[in-house]
Amino acid sequence: xxxxxPPRPGDVTDRILDFLRSIxxxxxxxxxxxxxxxxxxxxxxxxxxxxxxxxxxxxDLLHEAGHLAVLPPSHRAAMSxxxxxxxxxxxxxxxxxxxxxxxxxxxxxxxxxxxFHAGGYHGRSADLVRTYALGVYPGAHGxxxxxxxxxxxxxxxRGEAPYPHMRRWLRE
Numbered sequence: 297x298x299x300x301x302p303p304r305p306g307d308v309t310d311r312i313l314d315f316l317r318s319i320x321x322x323x324x325x326x327x328x329x330x331x332x333x334x335x336x337x338x339x340x341x342x343x344x345x346x347x348x349x350x351x352x353x354x355x356d357l358l359h360e361a362g363h364l365a366v367l368p369p370s371h372r373a374a375m376s377x378x379x380x381x382x383x384x385x386x387x388x389x390x391x392x393x394x395x396x397x398x399x400x401x402x403x404x405x406x407x408x409x410x411x412f413h414a415g416g417y418h419g420r421s422a423d424l425v426r427t428y429a430l431g432v433y434p435g436a437h438g439x440x441x442x443x444x445x446x447x448x449x450x451x452x453x454r455g456e457a458p459y460p461h462m463r464r465w466l467r468e
Contacts, residue, residue: 308410309354313346315404316361319465333377334360342373355411358400362393365466366442372467387438388467395435398428399445399460433459442467 316323322343328350332338336351337360344360351357364372366388401411408428412421427434436459439445444464451458 308406309346309348309351309357311404311406312354312357312400315400316344316357319365321361321364321466338377339364340376342375353410353413353415355397355401355406355413356416358397358411359393359416362396362400363388365396366392366439366444368467387442389435389438391435392438392442393435394424395433395439395459396444396462396465398433399439399462400465402460403462436460 313323322341324343324345326345326347328336328338328345328347332347332350334353334356336347336349337356338345338347339360342364344357344364346357364375367375367385368388371385371388397411398408401408408425409421412424412428414421417424433447436445436447439459439462440447440450444467445459445462446454446456447458451461456463
């Protein structure tokens with residue numbers, strides 16, 4: 297493969313799935329079902345079921361994984377389908393899941409357009425790419441509060457790289 301060529305969708309999917317497995321999120325191939333919230337991906341018992349034949353946007357894997365990763369383990373294991381109740385846990389909402397997914401995108405060296413693709417984010421994908429590119433990180437504060445990342449002075453005091461670097465990928 298030409299190193300300057302953009303990665304093929306299957307390559308991106310494999311990279312994402314390898315990453316998710318490496319951090320300890322359960323991922324398995326299977327039928328996501330026609331009623332899955334996002335084509336080709338379903339949350340099941342705290343893990344992801346990936347239906348490669350129907351997966352339209354590989355970045356959706358990162359976003360759904362973000363929802364699981366920002367939950368404490370006791371809540372994570374109970375999550376399925378539409379993630380009922382995930383937003384009742386402090387610092388485990390949509391913004392934190394998006395911030396987590398962006399940090400994973402950076403860690404994987406992927407173009408932010410993989411995550412913020414044209415088919416998602418209610419038509420606000422380009423705005424999100426711009427926002428994150430400017431260093432404005434919606435949801436990062438919640439990741440800090442959950443002990444998953446550091447920002448600003450806290451990162452300097454700890455001698456850590458600031459967000460989008462993650463201190464830990466799964467909430468404890």
